[in-house]
Amino acid sequence: MFEIPRIELGKCDGCGLCVSVCPSSALTLVNGMITFAKSGKCDWCTECEAVCSSGAISCPFEIVAESRAGLI
Amino acid sequence: MPIRLDFLQTIPYFSGLNTAELESVGRNIFEKAVARGGLVLVEGENSQIMYLVVNGVIRCFKTSVEGKEQILNIARPGESFNDVTVFDGRPNPASAQAMGAALLYGLRKADMEFIMRQYPPVSLNVSRVLATRIRQLMSLVEDLSFRHVIGRLAKILLEYATDSQAIKPRLTQRDMAAMAGTAREVIGRSLKALAEAGAIRLDHHRIVVINQEIMKEMMEATG
Incomplete structure (x- = not known):
């Protein structure tokens, strides 16, 4: 399964800033709430996280060493 | 849920205690479950409670007046946080928040003092643990100052x-x-x-x- 950013709908104020900055058009607003339109296209640029002032969206990184990355 | 003695046995503070002594320690501990994002402690407030992380991960951080956070420590299972408040009785030095669902064991100041009086080896363990913590914080100061x-x-x-x-x-x-x-x-x-x-x-x-x-x-x- 392709990784997508984490969304906490309870924090989303529907401002749509994340939709506006997403270069992959992976995000959309449905009934004023953020959701993924084309989740497979997210390239983890983290721009949505950067602009979200309510902390509703986050892009956490897994941090691994090269040798271990190959095992995942 | 009963307090897990096998877990307490792994905590440096209680190193060297036998089963009966650990059971006595366990009677002074309470359990606290926290949901993801739950705030366990707020910097500056009075709790006088030390927590042990049974499972989950806790982020300990300070917040500047501008709202910038500085993470002091990420406490994982088997580690403790807010320790100093049970020894000096002063306010929480940092805030603590669960990074995911977490289970904690809490120990109040009066109960920790009872344990230390009852089992003197615990006092020696406390000095070792706090010495380790001072070294970690000195390393953090170096990182923030010089790099x-x-x-x-x-x-x-x-x-x-x-x-x-x-x-x-x-x-x-x-x-x-x-x-x-x-x-x-x-x-x-x-x-x-x-x-x-x-x-x-x-x-x-x-x-x-x-x-x-x-x-x-x-x-x-x-x-």
Whole structure:
């Protein structure tokens, strides 16, 4: 399964800033709430996280060493 | 749920206690479950409670007047936080928040003092644990004072990548900024610099440390 950013709908104020900055058009607003339109296209640029002032969206990184990355 | 003696046995504070003594310690401990994002402690408030992490991960942080966070410690299972308040009775030195669902054991000041009086070896353990903690904090002071952001970030990433512990919470750029004592925007630039130097590869949601030697050079060069 392709990784997508984490969304906490309870924090989303529907401002749509994340939709506006997403270069992959992976995000959309449905009934004023953020959701993924084309989740497979997210390239983890983290721009949505950067602009979200309510902390509703986050892009956490897994941090691994090269040798271990190959095992995942 | 009964307090797990096998867990207490692994806590440095209670090292060397026998089963009966651990049972006595367990009678002074209470359990606390926290949901993801739940605030366990608020900096400056009075709790006089030390917590042991049974499972989950707790982020301990201070907040500046501008609202910038500095992570002091990420407490994993088997580790403790807010320890000093049960020894000096003063307010919480930092806030603590669950990074995921967590189960904690709490120990109040009066109960810790009872345990220390009842079992003198615990006092010796306390001095060892606090000495270790002072060394860790001195290392953090050094990091914040003398290293530039790229070097600090390289150190954080290298430690995370080579940490053999099973539970390694993912980090957002905001987390990394708080750990490195800088702003999120600076982290983005620093990650790019590390990638351009050939130290890391940004692989979608994964930061892969591809050259540990370069990472170490970056740590030293910016020190």
